Amino acid sequence: MLRNDIQRITGLTRKALEYYEEKGFIHPRRLENGYREYSEKDAEILNKIALFKKLGLTITEIKDCLKTDGATASIFLRRKEQELESDKKRKAVFDLYIKGEDTDLINEKLTVIEAEDSIYKRLERAFPGYLGQCLFAAYQPFLQEPLSKDGEEAFEKYIQYLDSLPTFELSREEQYYIDELSSSFNMQTLKDVNEAKIAAVENYEKWHNENKDTISIYDRYLNSDDYKTSPMKNIQDQLKTFLMDHHYYEVAIPLIRQFSKSYDHYYKKLTEASDYYLKQKGDAPQ
DNA sequence: TTTCTGACA
C-alpha cells in the first residue's frame, strides 16, 4: 500500500506517518523510486494508533498499549480517569475563584489537588500499572485534607521516600496476569471498593457480625492450596517483601499518619479491627 | 517537551 491509501484508511497525515515511522512504530519498505510501501501489518498498527489517539492517549502510552496487545489499555483508561477527576476538581476551584472566593482558600484547595496528583504520579512510577493505581485508590480518600505546618514536612518526606524507592518489578508473566485480571476494573471501581473497606473498618464489629459467613469462606480460601499456589498469592508476597525491604511500614506509614489525620484515624481503627478479628478467630492478638 | 504542520527544494 502506498502513502495515499494509508492516509485514506487511517485518516492520518503524511507528516504523522513519517513521525510514527521515525518513532519505530512501523517499518515500510522502500520502492525503487524511494516511495514507501506499507504492509498490512503497518496498516493494522496505524489504525490502532489512530484509534488510541482519538481516545486521548499519548504516543508513549500508545507504544505500551501496542506492546501488550491491549491488555494494558485499562491501565491508561484508569490514568485518564484520574486525570479527568483532577481536572474536574481544578474546574471546581476555578468556579470558586470566579465567585470571588478568598485567595488563601483557593490556594489551599489547589495545594490539595497538586498533592494528590503528585502522589499518584509517584505511586505509578514505583508500582507500575494496576498495583500503583490500587495503592493510590487506597490512599486517595485520606489526601483530601489541607496540610498542617508539620504535616507539610511529613508530606515532603513521604514524597522524597517515594522518589527514593526503586521500581517494583514483576516478571513478564506476572505483569500480564495482573493486567489481564484487572482489565475490567476502572478507577471508580477501585475507589468504590476502598470506600467500602474504609466503611467496614470504621464499624468493624458490626461489619464482622454481618459478614461472618463470607469471612469464614474467605478464610478457608486463604488457607487452601488453591490460593497458596496461585500467582496472586505469589505477587502479594513479593509486594510485601518489597515493602518490608524498603522499610515502608516503619518509614512511609508513620509519615502518612503524620500528614493525614483521617489516615491516622483509619490506621488506628484498622489495628483494632485486626486485633478483633484475631480474637474472634480464637488466636491471641499479636 | 511532544507531536506534529507547512514551506520549500
Add this chain to the structure above:
DNA sequence: TGTCAGAA
C-alpha cells in the same frame, strides 16, 4: 522525497 523552522 527529505529537511527545517515553528506552532500548540
